[in-house]
Amino acid sequence: MTIFWTIVGIAIFFVGLLISIAWHELGHFATARWFGIKVPEFMVGFGRTIWSVKRGETEYGIKAIPLGGYVRMIGMLPPAPGKTLGRSRRTGPFQGLMDDARAQSRLDVLPEDADRQFWTRSPWKRIVVMFAGPFMNLILAVGLFAVLLMGVGQATDGTRIRDVSECVVPASVAATQEVEQCPVDAPPTPAAGAGLLPGDRVVSFAGRAIEEAQGQQLREAIRVASGPTPIVVDRDGVRVTTSVNIIDNEVQDFQDSTRTVTAGFIGVSLLPDYVRQGPGTVATEIGSMIVRTGEAITKIPERVPAVFGAAFLGEEREPDSPVGVVGVSRIGGEILAQENVPWQQDVSLFLGLLAAVNISLFLLNLLPIPPLDGGQIVPAIWESIKRNTARALGRPDPGPVDAARLLPVAYVFVLVFLGFSLILAIADIVNPVPFFG
Template identity: 75%
Template sequence: MTIFWTIVGIAIFFVGLLISIAWHELGHFATARWFGIKVPEFMVGFGRTVWSVRRGETEYGIKAIPLGGYVRMIGMLPPAPGRGRLGRSRRTGPFQGLMDDARAQSQMDVRPEDADRQFWTRSPWKRIVVMFAGPFMNLILAVALFATVLMGVGTFQVGTQVAAVNECVVPAAVVAEQEAPPAECPAGAPPTPALAAGIQPGDRIVAFDGRPVAENAGPGLQESIRASSGPMPITVERGGQQLNLTVDVIDNTLADLNPRNRGQTVTAGFLGVELSQGYYRLGPDQVVERVGEMITGTAEAITQIPARVPALFGAAFLGEERAQDSPMGVVGVSRIGGEILSQEGVPWQDNLGLFLSMLAAVNISLFLLNLLPIPPLDGGQIVPAIWESIKRNTAQALGRPDPGPVDAARLLPFAYVFVLVFLGFSLMVAVADIVNPVRIFG
C-alpha cells in the first residue's frame, strides 16, 4: 500500500506541476489576445507533440518533455535595422547569424494581414503586461494554495489555551537533558510567574499586555511573552468568565523557536505555561505574511544556487550527503509528493497541508525565476521593453525623433549561454534527485 500511495502522490504532484505551467502560459495567452497579438501555439512541454487540438487560430497541445511550456506569439523580435536584400542585417559579428536566424524565425508566421498583430509592435507597457502576466499567474496560484492550507485546512501550532502550568523556574538546558520538565522542583527553584499569578490549566489567554489575543494566535502570543519583561496585565477566560491578572514575566534560558536554530537556546521572557496544540485556521493577514516570507526565502535561495553547485555535484556524482536545502527539480519534488502521501498514521491535515504548500512553493519559484532579466525567461523581454520606454520618453521630452524599438535580439548570446548552463544544471539536479534524493522524513 505504501508503494501504491507513493506512485499516486508522484502522479498527483506531477499533474499539479503541469497545471502550474499551463496556468503560467494562460497569463501570457490571455493578455496577448487582449492586446490583439496573434498566438499560433499554446503548448505545455517541449519536443515532439503528443496531443493537440486547434481552436480558431491557436493550436493547443501537450509535448513529450514536461519541463516547461510556451505560448508562441508572432513577431516577438523587431526586424533588424538596416536589412539587406535577403532580410538579414548588414552588420557582421560572431553572433550576427544567430540573431538574424532568430529574427527570421520570429517573422515566420507573419502574414501580410497580420503585420499589425505582432508582439513587437505593441507599446512597451503592453509588452510588459503580457510578459509579467505569466509569472503573476504563478503568484496568484501560490496565494490561493497557501490560503487553502492556512484558512481552509488549518495549520498545526500552539493555541492560546493553557495545557499545563509549570511549578518552578528551570533553565531550558535542564529540561533538555530530561526531555521534559522535572517531576519535582529542584531545591531553591522559585515558582513560575504563571503559578504565582494564579493561572490554571484550562484557562484561555484572551489578552496580554493590554492587547487582545485571538484563539488562533498562539505563535504570536509566544513571541509577545518572550519579548516582555516585568509585571504584565493578562486576561484569561475561565468557566465562561474573564479574569484580569498580573504576571511578573522573568528572563530565562529557553529553547530557540526558530526552526533554523534547532537545539540552540536564547534568553527571553518566561511565563511558565505549556500551551495546547491543534489545527487552527488562520486569517488573510497571516496568508499574506506567509507568502511574503516564502518569497523572501525563495529569493535568497535563488541567489545561493551558484554557491551550492559544488555540494550538489558531490551529492550527484561523488556519493556525498545531500543537504536538506539542496536544489531540486521536477523529479525531486514529484518524489517528495509521493513520500508525503505514503506516510502512515499521519493526520490528513498534515499530508494535505504539506502537499499543497510544496506546490505553492514551486509556484513562488516559477514567479521569481521567470522575472530574471535573462532571455529566454520572461524578464528577458520585460527589461528591453522598460529600456525602450525610457528611451522613447526621454526622446519625447527632449524633442528628439522616436529612437524606435529596442533590438532584443542582441540579448540572444546571453540566452544561448544561459540555456547551456541551465541544461547542465538541470541534468545534475535530475541525477542527484534519482541517485541521492532529498528526504524530508529521514
C-alpha cells in the same frame, strides 16, 4: 500500500506542476489575445508533441519534456536596423545567429497579420504580456495559501497523543540510530506504564486544565514536573484519570533541536491542531516565502558544486539543497505515503509545497535573462525610456530595441539550465533531499 501511495502522491503532485505551468502560460495567452497579438501555439512542456488540438488559430498541446511551457506569439523580434535583403549590415560572430532568428520569426507572419505582431505593440503592453505569466503563479500561490491557512488551518501545538513510546531512550541515541526494538535494560516509559493510548487528548495535567491549542504549555509543564503527577485524558468521549511517574531524561531542546537537555519525560508525541487563520496571516506568509525564496535563488550558483558532489561523488545532500521537477514530485509522494498523520498535515504539506513552487516560478521568470520573461521585460522598459527621452528632447523616435542581440545570452542560459536540470534530476534520484529527515 506505502509504495502505492508514494506513486499516487508523485502523480498528483506532477499534475499540480503541469497545472501551474499551464496557468502561467494562460497569463501570457490571455493578455496577448487581449492586445490583439496572434498566438499560434499554447504548449505545456518541450520537445515532441504528445497531444494537441487546434481551436481557432491556436494549437493547444502537451509535449514530452515537462520542464516548462511556452506561448508562441508571432513577431517576437523586430526587423534588424539597417537591413538589406533580409540580412543585417552589421557583422560579428553572432550576427548570423541573430539574422536567422529574425528570419524564423518572420515565417509566422502572414501579410494579413502584419499588425498583430508582438514587437509592434507599445512597450507597456509587452511588459503586461510578459509579466502576466509570473503574476499568474503569484496569484495561484496566494490562492493555495488562502486554502491552506483559511480553509485547512495553521498547525499549532495540539494536546492529542499521537504515539506512546514503549521504553525510555535518550534523545541523543534516538537521533543517531533507529530504535526498532527496546533495549533489554530500557525501562518502560511513564506514559506506557500509566496506560495512556494514541488518540487520548490531555484535558488536565497536574491539576491544571489544558485547552486543545495549548500543546506547548503541556510540553513545558511536563518538562518541569517530577514524580507521580495526575493526568486526565479524553478517550472517545470518556474522561480517564490516571497518574504518570515523570522521570528525567535526555530530550531535545525547544529552542534548538540540535541540542539536548535533561528534563521531565513521559514518552509521548502529540498531534498538531489546525486553527483557521485570517487574510492577514496569508499575506504575511506569502511575503515571508517570497523573501526566503528570493534568498535561495541568489544562492543557487554557490550550491552547484554541492549538488554535483551529491549527484556524482556520493557527498551528503544538504536539507536546503535545490531540487528539480523529479525532487519535488518525489517529495509529493513521500507526503502522501506518511502513516498515522492527520489528513490536514498531508493537505497542508501538499499545498505549501505547490505554493512554494509557484513562488519560485514567479521570481525565476522575472530574472532579466532571456529566454525568461524578464528577458523581454527589460528591453521593453529600455525602449520606453529611450522613446520618452527622445520625445522630451524633441528627437525622432529611436524605434524598437533590437532584442535579438540578447539571443547569444539566451542560448548560453538554455545550455546552462539544461545542464543544471540534468544534474539536479540525477541528484534527486540517487541522493534525494531528506525532506522528512
